[in-house]
Amino acid sequence: MYRYDEFDARLVRERVAQFRDQVARRLDGSLSEDEFKPLRLKNGVYLQLHAYMLRIAVPYGTLSSRQLRQLALIGEKYDRGYGHFTTRTNMQFNWPRLRDVPEILDLLADVEMHCIQTSGNCIRNVTADHFAGIAADEIEDPRPTAELIRQWSSLHPEFDYLPRKFKIAVTGAEHDRAVVRAHDIGLRILRNAKGEIGYEVMVGGGLGRTPMIAKTIRSFLPKADLLAYLEAVLRVYNLEGRRDNKYKARVKIMVHEIGAEEFARRVEAEFARLDGPAIAADPEEVARIAAYFASPAYETLPARASGFEAAKAENRAFATWASVNLFTHKVPGYAAAVISLKGIGDAPGDITSAQMRVVADLAETYSLDELRITHAQNIVLPYVKKDDLFVVSQTLVEVGLATANAGLITDIIACPGLDYCSLATARSIPIAQALAHRFADEKRQLEIGELNIKISGCINACGHHHVGHIGILGLEKSGQESYQITLGGDATETAAIGEILGPGVPADDVPDAIERIVSVYLAQRTSGETFIEAVRRLGLAPFKAAFLEKTHAPA
Amino acid sequence: MSTAKRPPLPVILLANDLLDGEVVFWTGTHWSPEPKDARIAHDDASATALEGAAAKALSANVVVDAYLVDITTDANGHGVPNHYREKIKTEGPSVRRDLGKQAGLYNIVRSGT
Amino acid sequence: MPLLDRNGSKLDDWTISEDGTADAPRILVAFEHLKDALAGNGRGRRIGVAIANTVKADALAPFLNDIDLVSIAFPAYGDGRGFSIAKQLRHAGFKGTLRAAGPLIADQFAYALACGFDEIDLPQAQAARQPVEQWVHAAASISNTYQRGFGAENILDARHAARLARK
Numbered sequence A: 001m002y003r004y005d006e007f008d009a010r011l012v013r014e015r016v017a018q019f020r021d022q023v024a025r026r027l028d029g030s031l032s033e034d035e036f037k038p039l040r041l042k043n044g045v046y047l048q049l050h051a052y053m054l055r056i057a058v059p060y061g062t063l064s065s066r067q068l069r070q071l072a073l074i075g076e077k078y079d080r081g082y083g084h085f086t087t088r089t090n091m092q093f094n095w096p097r098l099r100d101v102p103e104i105l106d107l108l109a110d111v112e113m114h115c116i117q118t119s120g121n122c123i124r125n126v127t128a129d130h131f132a133g134i135a136a137d138e139i140e141d142p143r144p145t146a147e148l149i150r151q152w153s154s155l156h157p158e159f160d161y162l163p164r165k166f167k168i169a170v171t172g173a174e175h176d177r178a179v180v181r182a183h184d185i186g187l188r189i190l191r192n193a194k195g196e197i198g199y200e201v202m203v204g205g206g207l208g209r210t211p212m213i214a215k216t217i218r219s220f221l222p223k224a225d226l227l228a229y230l231e232a233v234l235r236v237y238n239l240e241g242r243r244d245n246k247y248k249a250r251v252k253i254m255v256h257e258i259g260a261e262e263f264a265r266r267v268e269a270e271f272a273r274l275d276g277p278a279i280a281a282d283p284e285e286v287a288r289i290a291a292y293f294a295s296p297a298y299e300t301l302p303a304r305a306s307g308f309e310a311a312k313a314e315n316r317a318f319a320t321w322a323s324v325n326l327f328t329h330k331v332p333g334y335a336a337a338v339i340s341l342k343g344i345g346d347a348p349g350d351i352t353s354a355q356m357r358v359v360a361d362l363a364e365t366y367s368l369d370e371l372r373i374t375h376a377q378n379i380v381l382p383y384v385k386k387d388d389l390f391v392v393s394q395t396l397v398e399v400g401l402a403t404a405n406a407g408l409i410t411d412i413i414a415c416p417g418l419d420y421c422s423l424a425t426a427r428s429i430p431i432a433q434a435l436a437h438r439f440a441d442e443k444r445q446l447e448i449g450e451l452n453i454k455i456s457g458c459i460n461a462c463g464h465h466h467v468g469h470i471g472i473l474g475l476e477k478s479g480q481e482s483y484q485i486t487l488g489g490d491a492t493e494t495a496a497i498g499e500i501l502g503p504g505v506p507a508d509d510v511p512d513a514i515e516r517i518v519s520v521y522l523a524q525r526t527s528g529e530t531f532i533e534a535v536r537r538l539g540l541a542p543f544k545a546a547f548l549e550k551t552h553a554p555a
Numbered sequence B: 001m002s003t004a005k006r007p008p009l010p011v012i013l014l015a016n017d018l019l020d021g022e023v024v025f026w027t028g029t030h031w032s033p034e035p036k037d038a039r040i041a042h043d044d045a046s047a048t049a050l051e052g053a054a055a056k057a058l059s060a061n062v063v064v065d066a067y068l069v070d071i072t073t074d075a076n077g078h079g080v081p082n083h084y085r086e087k088i089k090t091e092g093p094s095v096r097r098d099l100g101k102q103a104g105l106y107n108i109v110r111s112g113t
Numbered sequence C: 001m002p003l004l005d006r007n008g009s010k011l012d013d014w015t016i017s018e019d020g021t022a023d024a025p026r027i028l029v030a031f032e033h034l035k036d037a038l039a040g041n042g043r044g045r046r047i048g049v050a051i052a053n054t055v056k057a058d059a060l061a062p063f064l065n066d067i068d069l070v071s072i073a074f075p076a077y078g079d080g081r082g083f084s085i086a087k088q089l090r091h092a093g094f095k096g097t098l099r100a101a102g103p104l105i106a107d108q109f110a111y112a113l114a115c116g117f118d119e120i121d122l123p124q125a126q127a128a129r130q131p132v133e134q135w136v137h138a139a140a141s142i143s144n145t146y147q148r149g150f151g152a153e154n155i156l157d158a159r160h161a162a163r164l165a166r167k
Helices: A006-027 A033-041 A065-078 A098-110 A143-153 A223-240 A251-258 A260-273 A283-291 A306-314 A316-325 A353-366 A386-398 A429-438 A442-448 A507-524 A531-538 A541-548 B044-059 B084-091 C031-039 C057-063 C081-091 C106-114 C124-129 C132-139 C155-166
Strands: A045-047 A052-056 A062-064 A082-085 A091-093 A168-171 A185-191 A197-203 A215-222 A326-328 A334-339 A350-352 A370-373 A379-385 A453-456 A470-477 A480-487 B011-017 B023-026 B063-073 B079-081 C003-005 C008-010 C026-030 C046-051 C069-073 C097-101 C119-121
Touching (some): A065 A082, A065 A370, A143 A168, A143 A223, A143 A283, A215 A260, A306 A316, A306 A386, A316 A326, A334 A386, A353 A386, A379 A386, A429 A507, A480 A507, A507 A541, A531 A541, B023 B044, B044 B063, B079 B084, C008 C132, C026 C031, C026 C069, C031 C046, C031 C057, C106 C132
Parallel strands (some): A168 A185
Antiparallel strands (some): A052 A091, A062 A370, A082 A091, A082 A350, A185 A197, A326 A334, A370 A379
16 A cells, blocks of 8 residues: 655645644634634544544545554544544544644654545545455556545645535446546546556536536546646636535536536646646656555465365354455455444444454454455455455454445445534434344345445435435424435446435334335345346336335324 | 524523533533533523623634524423434434433533633 | 735735726736726836636736736635636746735645745735734745645655656
8 A cells, every 4th residue: 555755744744733733823813713614624623513523534445454553542542432434435533622633633644644635625535446456347456546636636736725525536447336426526447449548537426415427528538647637627617616605516516507518628628728747747656656556465375265165164154244245356365355334233334443453453464454444334354365254254253343234235324414413404323223223134134135225414415325225314304303215326337316205204214114115126126136226127116105105003 | 693593592502612622501601511501591681691602702712603502491490402403412422322411421621711 | 905925024016096097106907997007008107907716817818918917816715716817827927926815814825825826915804813924834834745837846846856866
């Protein structure tokens, strides 16, 4: 993984000193709260319901053991012994004091981490495929591109006061695991007819109040042109994006209003004017970054791992976990193991400091010292030898992290919701917990198969509800929490926005409503058909009918 | 804060401590992290006094996000917010009863003046 | 209004004259009067123009050789359009003074300089709260950033130089 050189290290240290100074100027009144707020946001500090919240960048979801141990320490020393992984693969602490944040930032800098631009109207933490470098369907590892963009976008003098936040995601594979079409800019690495590698550039995706799927504005951008082209997109947006209404300020609204073709025309005109070679990183720099992501020294192992097969035969729980939570590795004899942070009854994405240390130790011993955070709020051990999987899983069992549900109905994405968030209109976590309990039975989960439920506690859609196969949005209706249910969303290369099934339901009715929807699928699916495939084939009608039919007596 | 947005009486004044983030309540003389210490305004004049206290504390850089919350008094005469959001804000996360004020855990180092 | 540049406070020797009729050695005219002011400029006055951040850099292009100052309005410090306009004007070859006018904050000073601004024209209240020392300090708080084409020193070039030195 990428390591800081002296320049990266200095910039992050100077940024900490700058923030310390900003806090001091806030306290002495030099900065008003209105002026300070964007500055703290750009260092990841929110004011939540009960306390401040600190959002720490985990660039493209990659962490080392040492970094995770430092997060564990911060959780214990400055928080309440736990943290929360978000859908943008960042870590959030829910209880830090503003007075302690500069110290926390110093501790992060010690392990080459920061909170730069994890919030605010600027270019946010860049995300990528969590199976980067290990997926068989990959054309090129997206992380060198993501790291180049991370550096280019950090403290960009021109683009730190945009109309609104700006999110970039990169995938290097055929199958999109980074939800790139739900980003302001989505980049897909591809090969053209001449065999050259470049990017498909998609612009104007995003969830929130007005969900949009990004449109392709350049089908093939040569690699060397990346930074200049991004600069052109951002400049057009910075100059012409709407600033009159916060809810219409994302680039997706501009793309929608003027059309993708016109947007592309303006970008190309700006791009043609820019001095591309002067903006681009030189090839040696690109190579320097890429070298950090070179394939590790894999051992030559048989594809069939006898120890692994024997353990599966002997231990049914392990066999189930292995059948659900492993991802096929491009190298024979290895697997990527998903550590589910969705234990039945747990808050999705939450992890204690003690668990972090155990996971860090596992990564150090069995996964070349590296971990990945996924947008589904889980952790991946990317380089585990199959014969080590049993030992790994047994350790996970001891700390309650061996839930076999990756991709299943209880692998629920949920934002923190009103239990923590000051923007939320309803709670998310209790809904996730109730659904997990309802569908806890392992056999039944396997029978239902792949089904993504995504829950947001407000219209801002941090829980990605629009692209959940089943989406749940918490709203307020006449002073009560009310949950709107959508169906048919898709977060992959076939991205789609879910459709609303009917009026909102109270919290207590959500599990029954989901149950009725799932029953339609189980009754009408054809052999091997997944939930989302069935929804596409059957259309909304049968699900809508089932959703609207009350199975319980009115109170 | 403007009087136009004043919620129905009775009300209390809450805010977050600027340095520590803790939810604090105006007692009439100082800010307390204890919801039961909140001064309850039953009439317009007292509500206006609360708004004055809020404006003063905001400009003195003691608290942030200060606003009035409508409440109902419980058997002990303490104010309990009517809205579920403010209820969660005065108690702590409903999914972690071991955290926040409800668990006697406070995040505050000094209480403001 | 108080004026400052990278060295600190600065005397403003420009006279605001929206319609360009004032008799002063340096006049700052509104964009809509720029053409007339330049046409009637037989007296050797220096002309500057004050623009809103909705004016396109292209619209100024024909005048760039004849004007000495462009003052770009920042209606609020969170409105970053001025940074892009400054960048475009510098790219178009404007060699005169670029001024950012409005309630910016000290923490934006480095960005403004990097985008090509020379000076900041602050409202009185802002300047009173944020003394000039804070601006000078803030401008130097980050030694270099990654982007090429923004000011002299950047990390990409520094790395490049380090690579050459090692060869």
